Each structure stands twice: as C-alpha cells, then as structure tokens.
Amino acid sequence: xxxxxxxxxxxxxxxxxxxxxxxxxxxxxxxxxxxxxxxxxxxxxxxxxxxxxxxxxxxxxxxxxxxxxxxxxxxxxxxxxxxxxxxxxxxxxxxxxxxxxxxxxxxxxxxxxxxxxxxxxxxxxxxxxxxxxxxxxxxxxxxxxxxxxxxxxxxxxxxxxxxxxxxxxxxxxxxxxxxxxxxxxxxxxxxxxxxxxxxxxxxxxxxxxxxxxxxxxxxxxxxxxxxxxxxxxxxxxxxxxxxxxxxxxxxxxxxxxxxxxxxxxxxxxxxxxxxxxxxxxxxxxxxxxxxxxxxxxxxxxxxxx
Numbered sequence: 001x002x003x004x005x006x007x008x009x010x011x012x013x014x015x016x017x018x019x020x021x022x023x024x025x026x027x028x029x030x031x032x033x034x035x036x037x038x039x040x041x042x043x044x045x046x047x048x049x050x051x052x053x054x055x056x057x058x059x060x061x062x063x064x065x066x067x068x069x070x071x072x073x074x075x076x077x078x079x080x081x082x083x084x085x086x087x088x089x090x091x092x093x094x095x096x097x098x099x100x101x102x103x104x105x106x107x108x109x110x111x112x113x114x115x116x117x118x119x120x121x122x123x124x125x126x127x128x129x130x131x132x133x134x135x136x137x138x139x140x141x142x143x144x145x146x147x148x149x150x151x152x153x154x155x156x157x158x159x160x161x162x163x164x165x166x167x168x169x170x171x172x173x174x175x176x177x178x179x180x181x182x183x184x185x186x187x188x189x190x191x192x193x194x195x196x197x198x199x200x201x202x203x204x205x206x207x208x209x210x211x212x213x214x215x216x217x218x219x220x221x222x223x224x225x226x227x228x229x230x231x232x233x234x235x236x237x238x239x240x241x242x243x244x245x246x247x248x249x250x251x252x253x254x255x256x257x258x259x260x261x262x263x264x265x266x267x268x269x270x271x272x273x274x275x276x277x278x279x280x281x282x283x284x285x286x287x288x289x290x291x292x293x294x295x296x297x298x299x300x301x302x303x304x305x
Contacts, residue, residue, distance in 0.1 A: 004035075004087035004284050004302075006052045011285040011292075012045035013087075018053060021085075023092035028071045029064035030080060030091050030098070034111035035281070037300045038143070039219070041084065042288050055087030059101070059110035060304075063090070071095025071256075077107065079259050081114040083246050087281075089304060097249070099259035104267035112273040112299040116143035117262045118255065119245050120151055120192070123214040126241055127190030131156035138162040138181060138203065139194030140169055143299045144216065146274040148192050149174050154270060160188070162199070165297055172272070187211065187235070197222035205230045210237040216245075274298030280305060 005016040023029050036057040048054065059079045062072050072078050078100055080086075080093040101110055123144075124130065135152045139145050140161035146169075152159045153173030161174035162181045169177045181199060187208035193200050196218030204226040207213050231238060249255050265271035274297075279287050281302040291300050 001089040003053045003089065004055065004281055006045050006048040006050060006054065008050055010046075011288045012048075013284055013288060015282065015284075016051060018051070018088065021088070021090055021092040023064065023066070025067040026070060026096075027092040027094055028062050028066045028078075028098055030058065030060045030078060030093050031063045032058045032060040032086070032089055032091055032304045033107040034059045034278075035086050035302050035304060036111045036114075036116075036143075037287060037291050037302065038115050039291060040115075040217075042292055045288070053087055054084040056081055056083060057111050057114040058082065058086040058091055058093070059107040060091075066095050071098050072100045077101040077110075079110040079113055079263055081118070081249075081255060081259070095256070096253060097255045097259075099256045099263060101263050102267040105263050108275060108278050108301045108303065109266050109273045110263055111301055112143070112275055113259060113262045113266070115245060116299065117147050117273075118249075118258055119144045119216050119243070120147035121258055121262065122245070122248055123192050123216055123243055124148065124151055124155065124190070126214050126243065127192070127212045130190055132158070133189040134158050134160070134186065134208070136160045136162065136181075136188040136191045136203065136206065137174075137194075138192070138199050139217065139219065140174065140177075141165040141297055142194060143274070144194055145192075146172060146298050147271070150271055152190075154265075157190070167297070168274075172274070181206065190214075192216065195219055197224060200224045201226040204240065207231070207235050207238045209235050211235060211239075213238070213240045214243050215240065216243040275301050277301070278303060
C-alpha cells in the first residue's frame, strides 16, 4: 500500500510503498480517507529513519472489524488516533482510539479532531468547571486554540484569546482578542498555553488564586521565567499542569467517547473544525511547509486517494 513516509530531503515526506498492516485482535482495519497535519509530527520528520511512517489523525471506513468484537463494525465511517502511523492508505487502529461518525460530518472534518480537538477538550477538563469563569488561551489561532475557544465558550466561560493572527477569533466566541499577553492585568481562572517561553512566564503572572495553567505545547525555544512571588503569594493555590496528549490517554479510557462527543458537536453545527485548506496527499510537501512556516490558520487536511 501507499504511505506518506519520511524522506531525507525537505519537506522530508513522500509517497512510498510500505507493507500492509496486520491488525491485532483489538484493532480494526480502516481504509483511510483523510488525515490532518500537526506541527509535532511534521517537526520530527527530518530526524526519522528514511521510510518511517508517522501521523496521528485519521478518518475513514472500517473494512475489517476488530477480531475481539470491540469497536465499530465493518462499513462504519470512523475517526481515529494512532501514535504513530496514520499517514497510510490502510491503518490498524486500536478500538479504544476509534469512534463511529454521525451523519452530517465529512471525513475531512473528522480527521481534524483527534489531536487538536482532544487536546483542547481534555485541557479544559483539567481546568474544571468554567461556567462564568475567565479562560485565557494563548496560541489561539492554531488548531488547538480554535477548538479551545469554541469549547470554552460552549461551556459558558468568558474567553480571552492571545494570537499573532487574530482574524476570525471573535467569530469563534472569544470575548477579548489581543496580540500579546501583558504581565499585569486581571486574573484568569483557567489558562491554556500553547506557546511556552516568555508567554508561559506571563501566564503564571496572570493566573488567579486556586487557578490552573495547562501547558500543552512549546513553540518557542526561550526558557520560562517568572517572579516566584507572583505565583506563591499573589496566586496562592494555583497550579501548573504539563499536558501531553498521549500520556494523558495512556491513563484514560475515554478517547473513543470523547472523539464521538467532538464529532457530534461538529455534526450539530456547534463546533467548527476551522479547516484552512484541504489538499490531496500528493501535495503533502506543500502542506507541510505551509504548516511549519505558520501559514496555516487552523487545520491542514489531506485527502487520501
């Protein structure tokens, strides 16, 4: 079968022949129709062994149900998560990370959900009950940020979005939109940070007492620094939580149900995946370069032929 495999020259991925998967008893065989790109998997392409297959997000149709009887039946449209191995024509997917799709959602929309949607959803859950509370989201123009704005607003929060590119963020539900987070100002009960460095340092100076800062990504290389008194004295009881999706999911059995929840919100018109563009996977190189050059506002999705 064909796969989008690592290559030693930029953009470090090309279509190549690889072996067909051999599903384990708890895995369903999925004919992949769409995949979405994430910065983390694209960033590691240049360091992977030639011919290796990465990729996390996929959507398609089950062609062989899991032998142990779990998961969706053959013929079901599904969304799934692999770590790694999603950039293929056919994928063996653990049924714990596979969910059937409702009517009203396309495979392209579904493929945008696993990493970005689950990160936003589970990060907000760590923050706790947010109705009427102030939520801050940094890196808000990215895939996770755009999901987080919408989910926080659906949950009844007052949302402040921080992003270089602010177009469309108010339309998603952000009450306030700023280009830069100042170290002085009002407190936030829940902070989702996808930037790191000095931005995370500023977040730690704006968290409320007993509030929560969830750090889910680091896109800048600068170290994090902040005046400690701003945390232990001004924001007593506040906590900083490191979030890595695959580690969180390793201790949870909710991935399938959570993917279904996200897909149902999309199908109902309550959640917009914010897909910036869809391309055939034969044009993956251009899509990867656009994502890494920060020319993508939202999600980049590839259709798999």
